[in-house]
Amino acid sequence: MLPQGFIQDLLARVDIVDVVGRQVELKKAGINHKGLCPFHGEKTPSFIVSPTRQTYHCFGCGAHGDAIRFLVEQGGLHFMDAVRDLAQQVGVTVPEDERKPEDRERAAQERQHQVTLSDVLAKAGDHWRAQLKATPRAVAYLKKRGLTGEIAARFGMGYAPEGWRGLASVFPKYDDPLLAEAGLVIVKDEEGDEGAEQKRYDRFRDRIMFPIRSVKGDVIGFGGRVLDAGEPKYLNSPETPVFVKGRELYGLYEARQALRTKGYALVVEGYMDVVALAQSGFANAVATLGTACTADHVAKLFRFTDAVVFSFDGDAAGRRAAGRALEASLPHAGDTRSIRFLFLPPEHDPDSFVRENGPEAFDQAVAGALPLSRMLLQTAGEGADLATPEGRARLLAQAGPLFALLPAGLLREQILAELAQAGGLGAEQLSRLWGEAAARRPGAARQAPPADDAPPADDDRGARPSSRHAQRFAPRRMPGATTNLLDRAAWLLLQHVALWDELGPEQHERLAGQPAPYGGFFAWIERCLHEHGPLSRNGLLEHLHDGEEHAEVDPGLNALVQRVSQLHDLDAEVQPMPELQAVLQRLHVQQVKDELNLIIESGELSDAAVARRNELLAQQQALARAARSGA
Secondary structure (H helix, E strand, O other): OOOOOHHHHHHHHOOHHHHHHOOOOOEEEOOEEEEOOOOOOOOOOOEEEEOOOOEEEEOOOOOEEOHHHHHHHHHOOOHHHHHHHHHHHOOOOOOOOOOOHHHHHHHHHHHHHHHHHHHHHHHHHHHHHHHHHOOHHHHHHHHHOOOOHHHHHHOOOEEEOOOOOHHHHOOOOOOOHHHHHOOOEEEEEHHHOOOOOEEEEEOOOOEEEEEEEOOOOOEEEEEEEEOOOOOOOEEEOOOEOOEOOOOOOEOHHHHHHHHHHHOOEEEEOOHHHHHHHHHOOOOOEEEOOOOOOOHHHHHHHOOOOOEEEEEEEOOHHHHHHHHHHHHHHHHHOOOOOEEEEEEEOOOOOHHHHHHHHOHHHHHHHHHOOEEHHHHHHHHHOOOOOOOOHHHHHHHHHHHHHHHOOOOOOHHHHHHHHHHHHHHOOOHHHHHHHHHHHHHHOOOOOOOOOOOOOOOOOOOHHHOOOOOOOHHHHOOOOOOOOOOOHHHHHHHHHHHOHHHHHHOOHHHHHHHHOOOOOHHHHHHHHHHHHHHHOOOOHHHHHHHHOOOOHHHHOOOOHHHHHHHHOOOOOOOOOOOHHHHHHHHHHHHHHHHHHHHHHHHHHHOOOOHHHHHHHHHHHHHHHHHHHHHHHOO
């Protein structure tokens, strides 16, 4: 781990205007600088860089952070890569971290192993690209599909020849375990006998090859498509230390710029769709990798754009895929985000539709795509006859689990009103019924106590709670230890990691979006819970120094854990979940206040800024009303 305070010292030496200005054209606007947001497509600048705060903020999509976060989000760098980049710019030496030598060595070996796997995959990709140029049959197939050599080169496409051991001519040691670990070679024991000689052969044979690249551009896997009839039609690399299908999207690396210029991401089902659409002017297309769309896919896309269009076939399979995409998208829906669903005629996929009807017709089809709210209503209404009480009850019963995935906000309230109208109930009545049903479910969390009457006068994140709930919910301290709301949230989750799953997506984002070292801590909690389940405190600490997590988690994590570990246990009468909800409520109040102050300070009068200011004022009033109602 890096010494405590190094990150803060580094950021104090860096000029964020220079860092952001290398990627975004900025113009002076009062005491700040302004430009087009690099995180979503826009025509009117709403992206503000503050040299006094050393932060950036977009009034359109809400992106915000410091210089390190900008490099991580915009450039796809790991946290430590961004730190080293900034340190080099200002002539600062990154100190050795404070882990034990054996821990540092193990982490370095694992990182190097991943680099080695990517190098092995890249070498295979180079070989297959050369084979494509030398194979008229493969070139003819691509030309038949309407692809040019230019687009094939842009996506690094290649051809894996027929034959069982084609890669033996590429790698001197065909029995190198790395080839199997990278998913290039399949290893089987002859006849299944113990100690028998192992049979090795290439995984990909007689296929058009599509390299899958990470956001940084490293080759992490491959997809292969048969040229003629054969099964499977598409074959993907297996999951490896560098490739997890549920987190990666084909074409995202190539689509980054187009996502901003087009203003939306187009999610399709196949590699060929992505490449063919890029050929036709839709370079903003990406594809899932042989799996259903996941929440990780959606979250990754919203790092680059605030609008996503899913394109599926109109048949039953396409409808099922759309249903899974809907469930994955609902937790990430928001008042400023757009999620739509495009269903093409059964005889078409995106590639064939564009080739037959032209780009303009496809643009019109995208413009008419089904909004998320309509998709939710259609999905919930399947098999429901709304002319009967039974049918309306069925619609609401099927809508409940989907509606519960939505984060709090104006969109959620609008959809509630529409569902209530379709089901023949009032919105308040439906909300009460669903709330009562949720309260009856086993394990339902207790409601959090309300926050204070109004936003606090000073930044509350660095001080102990001062509300009427302070005595009950304020953390107890060891003598001389300083505590704050974020420390308390970190302590609660360290002791009770399962609480994370009881929070909503908006609360997850609020915690993971906190400045260093807190944001990295909460992201680490989520990753540990996802990968290892609800570990105990000791189990979490065992994973603190394991593997790749050091490359992505804020280096201040260790110091943070040491500090919050000094807190005493909870009072017996205080429940962890209500206390955590109380902390999050106050953080929300402070977040609203901070963003309002930034708008006022910037003097920004664009439509996006004014709309955001009005939205924040409404949130502020709603928080105050909630506090008064709980008084």
